[in-house]
Amino acid sequence: MASWALVGAWLAVSPAARADDGFRGTPEAVQSIYRDGAPHTTRQGVVRLAYDAGESFFPIGVYNGLMDAGDGRDGFALYASAGFNSVFPWRDQDFDAVMAAAHANGLQVVVRDPTDAELSRFADDPAVLGYDLDHEPTVHARAETALWRLEAFRERRAAVRAADPRRPVFTVDAPGITPPNRNSWLAYAEAGDLICFWKYPFFNAPVRTMIGPRSLPEVTALAAETARERKPVWYVAQAFRSPVNKWFMPDESQARAMIYAGLIHGATGIV
Numbered sequence: 001m002a003s004w005a006l007v008g009a010w011l012a013v014s015p016a017a018r019a020d021d022g023f024r025g026t027p028e029a030v031q032s033i034y035r036d037g038a039p040h041t042t043r044q045g046v047v048r049l050a051y052d053a054g055e056s057f058f059p060i061g062v063y064n065g066l067m068d069a070g071d072g073r074d075g076f077a078l079y080a081s082a083g084f085n086s087v088f089p090w091r092d093q094d095f096d097a098v099m100a101a102a103h104a105n106g107l108q109v110v111v112r113d114p115t116d117a118e119l120s121r122f123a124d125d126p127a128v129l130g131y132d133l134d135h136e137p138t139v140h141a142r143a144e145t146a147l148w149r150l151e152a153f154r155e156r157r158a159a160v161r162a163a164d165p166r167r168p169v170f171t172v173d174a175p176g177i178t179p180p181n182r183n184s185w186l187a188y189a190e191a192g193d194l195i196c197f198w199k200y201p202f203f204n205a206p207v208r209t210m211i212g213p214r215s216l217p218e219v220t221a222l223a224a225e226t227a228r229e230r231k232p233v234w235y236v237a238q239a240f241r242s243p244v245n246k247w248f249m250p251d252e253s254q255a256r257a258m259i260y261a262g263l264i265h266g267a268t269g270i271v
Contacts, residue, residue: 033224033266039194039232040268043108045130045167047193047232059108059129061086061271063198063236067093067101080105086129088112088172088271095122102127114160123164130168130194131160137188138181139174146184154191161193168193172236175199175219186226195223196271198236199262202250216258217265224266234269235262 037049043057062079065087069075079087086108089098095111095118102109108129111122122128134153137146157169170192177185189195199216216235223233237258241249250258259270 033221034229036229038268039227039230041129041168041194041232043129044126045128047168049230057085057108057129059086059234059269059271060084061088061110061234061269063088063239063271064090066090067098074101074105076101076105076107080107086110086271088132099125099127116159116163119160119163128164128167130170131164132172132196133157133160133169134171134188136174137171138176138184150184150187150191153188157191157193168232170194170196173197175214177219177222178214189223189226192231194232194234195227196234196236196269197223198238198271199258200238200247202238202247202254216261220262220265220267229266232268233266234271235267236271237262 038051039047039049040051041047041057041059042055046055048056060083062084065079066075067089069078076087084107087102088110089095089112091112099109099122101107107127109127110130110132111118111128112132112135114122114131133156134149137149137153153171160169171188173185173188173196174181175197176182197219199214199219220233220235227233237255238247238250239255241247262270
C-alpha cells in the first residue's frame with residue numbers, strides 16, 4: 001500500500017495538475033486521514049470507526065446488478081464466485097426474488113428507493129446493507145427544484161430511518177463537485193448517512209484520471225473531508241464501456257489504479 005500511496009501522491013501534485021487545473025494536491029492522503037479510525041459498516045450497515053474482525057465489513061459491490069446473467073446463469077451466483085460480497089440491484093426486478101438470490105449467495109443488498117411495503121418486509125432482513133434514495137440528484141435536479149428535491153430526500157430519509165434505524169440511508173451521486181453542482185453535491189453528502197458517488201474517468205484518450213478539479217483523488221478527498229471522517233465513503237468505479245459517450249472499458253491496470261486511488265484518498269468501500 002505504501003508504494004501505491006507514493007504513486008498517488010506523485011500524480012496528485014504533478015506540475016501539470018497544479019498549472020492546468022488548480023488541483024488541490026493531497027500528497028500525504030493515506031497518512032493524513034482517518035487517524036482516529038476509518039468509518040465503515042457492519043454487514044447490516046451499522047457505522048463503525050474501530051475495526052472488529054467479527055463485525056467490520058468492507059463492501060466490494062456490483063452496481064446495477066442483475067439476477068439473470070443473460071445466458072441462463074444465475075447472475076448473483078456469478079458475483080459471489082468472483083469475490084463480490086454486495087450488490088446494488090437494478091431496481092426493475094422483483095425484490096422478493098432479489099432478496100432470495102442474495103440470501104442464497106451470501107450477498108448484502110443496497111435497496112434503491114424502497115417502498116413502505118418493502119421496508120416493512122426487509123427492515124429486519126440480515127441481507128440488507130442500506131438504502132439508496134433519489135439516485136444521482138446533482139445530475140438530474142434543475143436549479144429551481146434543487147432545494148425542494150433535497151428537502152424531499154431529507155423527509156424520506158427520516159421515514160426510512162424510522163422504519164429501520166440501524167441502516168444507512170444515502171444517495172448515489174455523480175462526481176459533479178464543480179459549480180453549478182457543487183453546493184448540491186455537498187448538501188447531499190452532508191444529508192446522507194454515508195457518501196457514495198460514481199466517478200467514470202475513462203474517456204477521450206489520453207486519459208486523465210488523477211488530475212483536474214473532478215478527478216478521482218479530488219472527489220474522494222472532498223467526500224472524506226465533508227464527512228468529517230465520520231461517515232463511510234463508497235466509490236463506484238467504472239466497469240463498462242459506452243460508445244455513445246466515448247467511454248471505453250478500463251483494462252486491468254487502469255481498474256487497479258482507480259481502486260487504489262480511491263482507497264488512498266478516503267474510500268472505505270468499493271462498488
